[in-house]
Amino acid sequence: MQRRNTERLKLDRVPPVYIDRNILAPASPRSLRGLPRQSSSALAWLLERRRFLPLGQAGLMRSLIMLGAGATELGVIVASSILLAFAYHAVFYGGAGPLAHYAEAGLMIGLLFAVPNASRSSYTIEHLLSFPSGLRQAFSLWNIAFCAALGLGFLIKASAEFSRGAILLFYVCGFGSIVLSRLLLQGIARGIAQRGTAALRQVFLVGREADVEAFRSCCEESACGLRIIGASLLRDAAPDGDRPQRDAELREDNRLGEDIRLAVSVARFKRPEDILIMLPWSDRATIERCVEAFLTVPASIHLDPEKILSRFEDLRVSRLGPMMGLNLVREPLSILEILVKRLFDFVASMVALIVFAPLFLLCAILIKLDSPGPVFFVQHRYGFNQEPFPIFKFRSMTLGASQGGFRQATKNDARITAVGRFLRRWNIDELPQLLNVFLGEMSLVGPRPHALPHDRAFEDRVALYARRHNVKPGITGWAQVNGLRGETSTDELMRARVEHDLYYIDNWSFWFDLRIILMTVLSRKAYRNAY
Numbered sequence: 001m002q003r004r005n006t007e008r009l010k011l012d013r014v015p016p017v018y019i020d021r022n023i024l025a026p027a028s029p030r031s032l033r034g035l036p037r038q039s040s041s042a043l044a045w046l047l048e049r050r051r052f053l054p055l056g057q058a059g060l061m062r063s064l065i066m067l068g069a070g071a072t073e074l075g076v077i078v079a080s081s082i083l084l085a086f087a088y089h090a091v092f093y094g095g096a097g098p099l100a101h102y103a104e105a106g107l108m109i110g111l112l113f114a115v116p117n118a119s120r121s122s123y124t125i126e127h128l129l130s131f132p133s134g135l136r137q138a139f140s141l142w143n144i145a146f147c148a149a150l151g152l153g154f155l156i157k158a159s160a161e162f163s164r165g166a167i168l169l170f171y172v173c174g175f176g177s178i179v180l181s182r183l184l185l186q187g188i189a190r191g192i193a194q195r196g197t198a199a200l201r202q203v204f205l206v207g208r209e210a211d212v213e214a215f216r217s218c219c220e221e222s223a224c225g226l227r228i229i230g231a232s233l234l235r236d237a238a239p240d241g242d243r244p245q246r247d248a249e250l251r252e253d254n255r256l257g258e259d260i261r262l263a264v265s266v267a268r269f270k271r272p273e274d275i276l277i278m279l280p281w282s283d284r285a286t287i288e289r290c291v292e293a294f295l296t297v298p299a300s301i302h303l304d305p306e307k308i309l310s311r312f313e314d315l316r317v318s319r320l321g322p323m324m325g326l327n328l329v330r331e332p333l334s335i336l337e338i339l340v341k342r343l344f345d346f347v348a349s350m351v352a353l354i355v356f357a358p359l360f361l362l363c364a365i366l367i368k369l370d371s372p373g374p375v376f377f378v379q380h381r382y383g384f385n386q387e388p389f390p391i392f393k394f395r396s397m398t399l400g401a402s403q404g405g406f407r408q409a410t411k412n413d414a415r416i417t418a419v420g421r422f423l424r425r426w427n428i429d430e431l432p433q434l435l436n437v438f439l440g441e442m443s444l445v446g447p448r449p450h451a452l453p454h455d456r457a458f459e460d461r462v463a464l465y466a467r468r469h470n471v472k473p474g475i476t477g478w479a480q481v482n483g484l485r486g487e488t489s490t491d492e493l494m495r496a497r498v499e500h501d502l503y504y505i506d507n508w509s510f511w512f513d514l515r516i517i518l519m520t521v522l523s524r525k526a527y528r529n530a531y
Helices: 002-012 040-048 055-092 099-119 125-129 135-155 164-195 209-218 245-270 284-294 307-311 335-355 357-370 418-425 433-438 452-459 465-470 491-506 510-522
Strands: 017-020 023-025 201-207 226-233 274-278 300-303 316-320 323-327 376-382 388-394 443-445 474-476
Touching: 055 099, 055 125, 055 164, 099 135, 099 164, 125 164, 135 164, 135 335, 201 209, 201 245, 209 226, 209 274, 226 245, 245 284, 274 284, 284 300, 335 357, 335 433, 335 443, 335 510, 357 418, 376 452, 388 433, 433 474, 443 510, 452 465, 465 491, 474 510
Parallel strands: 023 226, 201 226, 201 274, 274 300, 443 474
Antiparallel strands: 017 023, 316 323, 376 388
8 A cells, every 4th residue: 555655646746747639748738728637647547548559450451551552553554554455456456456465564564663662652641642742753663664664575575566556555544544543542541541540650749839739730630641649748948037057957957857758658658650759950958868768669750850841842861971961852853854855855856947947948038028137036045054055036126126235025015026026926936946955955845044134133033033944944834835924024923933933843744844845836825925
C-alpha cells in the first residue's frame, strides 16, 4: 500500500494533461481551454482502456494497398498493350495480330515501370492522394522503361515481330492509361482515407502550441494520408520575475525535461509510426534533447521543416562530396529531357524551314514592296541563363521605328506597316525565329523572350521574373496560347504572364510542348492581342 501511494504521488507531480480525442498535451493551451482537466493518474487509467489498431495490422493494410495499386497499374499497362495492338491490327491488317507477343512486351514494359515506382514509394496512400504531383516523374520513368524495352528487343532480335505503328500507339496511349489508372487509384485512396483510418500512417506531434495547432488545422486525413493519434505540447518559458538568471535557466531546463519525459511516455504507449518534432531549427538545444529522448521510442523521427521549405515540392536530401545538404530545386530539365527537347526542336525547325521557304520568299517580296528597309528585324534579347542572342523577325514596322528608345507596340500603332499588321495578326512575323531554334539559341516552346529594356524594367518589379531564363526561350509559350501576349502595360499583366511561364517550367513534358504547338495554331486565344 505504501509503495502504491508513493507511485501515485510521483504521477501527480507530472504536469497536468488535457485530453481531446487524439490530443494529449502537458500544458494549458488556449485552444483546448474548455476541455476537462485530468491528473496524470487519471490519464493512465484512460489510456489503459483506449483501443487502437495494432501497428503490424496497419502496416499490413498499407502493404496490401501498395501491392494492389502496383498490380493495378501493371495490369492496366498489359491490358492497354493488348487492346491497342488488337485495334491497330484490326483496322490496318484485318486481323487480331500476334497478341501474345504484345502481351509479353506490355508485361516487360509494365515491370520496368512499376518496380522502380514501387521502390520510390509511388504507390503509398500518401503519394496516391497527392496526384498529379508525381506525373512528371512518372512520364520520365515511362520513357526510360519504353526505351529499355526497345533496346532489349533489338538485342534479342524480337523487334521484327511487332508493328511500328502499334508500338507508337502503345507509347502514346499507354501513358494515357497510366494517368487514368492514377486517377482511379486516387479516388480509391481518398475513399479509404474517408471511411477509415486503419491504413493511414499514425503520427505523433511534439512542439509548441501554435505549430501543432497549425499542422492539425491544415492536415486533413483524407488529403494527406496521415492520422494524428496524439500530440504533446512543450510549454513556453514562464516569466520568473526578479529571480537570478541562473535560477531561471535551471527552472526552464527542469520544465523542458519534464515535458519531454511525459511526451516520450505518451508516445511509447500510443505506438506511433512517425514522430514529428515541430520546433524552429534555431532552437538547436531543444531539438537535440527531443531527438535524443525519442530515440528510445520505436518510431521514425521527423524534423518539421522551416516554413520557407514548404515552397519546394521536390525537396530531398542529397550528398555533395563529404557533406549532406537539402536539395531545394533540381535543374529545370534532366539530361534526358534536354536531349529529347533539343532533338525535337532540331528536326522540327529543319523541316519547317524547308516547308516554309516559299512563304519566306513571299513575305520578303511583300515587305520590300510595302516600305523601304531590310526584310528582317534583328534585336538582341536574353536567352538561356540570361545570355544575349540576336533574335530574327520579319520587319513589321517602318524604318527607324525603334529610334528614341524602346516602346512596345500598341493597338493601332502608327509605326506598323500595312504588310506588318497582317504578319503580326497571324504570327507570321515570328517564323524567322526557326533559324534561332535550328541554331540552338531558342526552342519551339518556352517563355517568350522580351527586349532587354523590358527585362531590366520588370526584373525588380515582378517576383521570380528572372527564373524565366532557366530554360531556352520559345517562339510560342503557355502564356501566349492563354491570351497573354502583346502589350504588358501594367505589372499585373506581366505578373500573369510570368506565372504561366513558371508553370510551364515546373510542369514540362514532351506532350505539353505538343499541346502548346497545336494550341498556337488552332486556339483563338493565341491570336488575342496580336497587333
